[in-house]
Amino acid sequence: MCGRYALTATSKEVLDFLGVIDIDDFPARYNIAPTQPVLVVAAEEHHRPGSNLPRRRALLARWGFLPGWVKDVRDFPLLINARAETAPEKASFRGAMRHRRVLVPASGFYEWRRPAKETGLPAQPYWIRSRKGGLVAFGGLMETYASADGSEMDTAAILTTRANATLRGIHDRMPVVIPPQEFSRWLDCRTQEPREVADLLQPAPEELFEAVPVSNLVNRVANMGPELQKPIILAEPQDPPPKAAAQMSLF
Structure with missing residues (x-):
């Protein structure tokens, strides 16, 4: 799952990383939450002279995907994530997987490790960032939703997949990361149908991310400063370590 993330790079860093045509300056955002506008990158319809590859454009979209067939947004659940395993066939995302794939630039994301209920301990947030620093790009989907009054709104969701071994102890899902x-x-x-990009919908390499425990300041959307990413030292393990098996197993 991906329910909060951050984009603290400069506009020039985003431009250089993603190769977009142009991009306006924007402030660092340390706590991006659902329903807020998020920066996404899509293919431009026009092409570079002498190239079959489309140019890239940056735009803002509401983080909360709305399929075009929704009649009343008040009766529709907030879709901030799309499961990569089912998105190509699911009615909500099928069209976007074929026609409106985007990149979502991020400096990292937050995830919560939820201890067993019997421990009585609260969920522990982690700031998950690239070990090398810099940006990553999540795989995303976009849909332009037209309301009954004729107004239009670009909406987006972030694709998720099963967590890699690095993050599995925190959560069983993670965003899909598209390599540059x-x-x-x-x-x-x-030219690339969903089945032809299915190989990209995999967990990120084990060495890509590191998970840094942070305070519960990130739990409140109103908190938006760099202190959200300040590492903390955990007082004690949240769960007892698993007992060693009596013998090894091949399964």
């Missing part, structure tokens, strides 16, 4: 060398293929909805 695959940006063009992911965004190319003209």
Whole structure:
């Protein structure tokens, strides 16, 4: 799952990383939450001279995907994530997987480790960032929703997949991360059908992320400063370590 993330890079860093045509300056955002506007990158319809690859454009979309067939948004659940395993076939996301794939730049994301209920301990938030620093790009989906009054709104969801071994002890899901060398293929909805980019919907490499325990300041959307990412030292393990098996098993 991905329910909070951050984008603290400069606009130039985002531009250089994602190769967009142009981008306006924007402030650092340490606690991006659902329903807020988020920066996404999509393929431009026009092409570079002499190239079959589309250019990339940056735009803002509401984090909360709305399929075009929704009649009343008040009766529709908030879709901030799309499961990569089912998105190509699910009615809500099928069209976007084929025609409107996007990249969502991020400096990292937050996840909560929830101890067993019997411990009585609260969920522990972690700031999950690239070990090398810099940006990553989540795989995302976009839909332009037209309301009954004729107004339009771009909406987006972040694709998730099963967690890798690095993060599995915190949560069983993680965002899909598209590597830079695959940006063009992911965004190319003209020639790359969902089945042809399915290999990109995998857990991130084990060495990509590190998980840093942080305070519960991130729990409140109103908290938006860099102190949210300040590491803390955990007083004690949240769960007892698993007991060693009596013998090894192949399964």
